[in-house]
Amino acid sequence: MPELPEVEVTRRSFADRIAGARILGVSLGKPLRWPLGIEPASLVGQGVLGVRRRGKYLLLELDHGLLLVHLGMSGSLLFASDLPPRGTHDHFELVTTQGVLRLHDPRRFGAVVHASGLDDPVAAKLLGKLGVEPLEAGFDPAAFHRALRQRHAPIKQVLLAGDIVVGVGNIYASEALFLAGIRPTTRADRIGLPRATRLHAAIVDVLGRAVALGGSTLRDFSSAQGQQGYFQMEAMVYGREGQPCRVCGGEIKAIRQGQRSTFFCPHCQRP
Structure with a gap:
């Protein structure tokens, strides 16, 4: 699944080139996860x-x-x-x-959904419960620790939930926890401020490096310019x-947590 770095890499690969463009046409393929919600015309x-x-x-304004x-x-x-003619798996153009x-x-x-604005109920439903952005100034170590103190679930699952900090998906949660020296099964509320601060820094570091390396291409991810990512290496x-x-x-x-694979080093990562 494309995670935050892959989505950010995708955004950067076409945002400047499409800004200022005018829409000439819209084509839909097979139904996606949610309907467009507006007449394409x-x-x-x-x-x-x-x-x-x-x-x-991604929000196209x-x-x-x-x-x-x-x-x-x-x-x-x-x-x-x-571009060549649309193929079987090309569902929005x-x-x-x-x-x-x-x-x-x-x-x-995936999905492409129209909303009248960020206060539209459609946008509020999809975006309203998302946590703080980890690559922006609002991601504060002390606030992060206070939020973890309220959760009794394993820290890996808390990170994946996305309501404390958004976008730390499966790959990067495993990597950040390794960098911070924290076992993925450790209960979030048992992580003290020093370890939470290390985890905060690890999240920023891992996600930042992943964006710089073009994300991770495990199967078929590529940017909007067709370039693959190299973080997985x-x-x-x-x-x-x-x-x-x-x-x-x-x-x-490797263990299974919430039907997802979790990877860790038993020696380097303490409970």
Whole structure:
């Protein structure tokens, strides 16, 4: 699943190029996770003012309202001046004066949804419960620790929930917990301020490096320019079950938490 770094990499790869464009046409393929919520023809003629990100959502700001784009489990965006004919798994296409934006989504868990604004009930439902952005100044170590003190679940599950800090998905939660030296099964409320501060710094570091490396391409992720990511080549624990830890040499272990694989080093990460 594309996580926050992949979504941010996608945004950066086409935001400047589509800003100021005018929509010439909209094409829909098979139904996605949620309906568009507006007649496609009503988007024609509108200008694209810019592209922002909130968590794992891309927000295309239009003259009137916005489009919320989610890449789902397997989605990716492509933006180019000339694209081949739409294929079986191309389910949304925005034709503009500056290029074509196309959503490719084999599993169709992604979505493109129109909202009149951020106060629209549709936008509020999708974005209203998201936590603080980890790569922005509002992500404060002390506030992060106070929020963890209210949770009794394992820290890995708390990070994935996204209502304290948004966008720390499965790959990067495993990596950040390793960097902070915290076992993924440790209860969130048992993490003291010093360890929470280390985890806060680890989250910022891991996500920042992932964005700089173009995200992670585990299967088919690519940016809107068709470029793959390389963070997975630097992973310390994710996907390395049975391999030696890059720090201590011990064996990396894997467990299941909430139907997701969790990777950790039993020696380097304390309960």
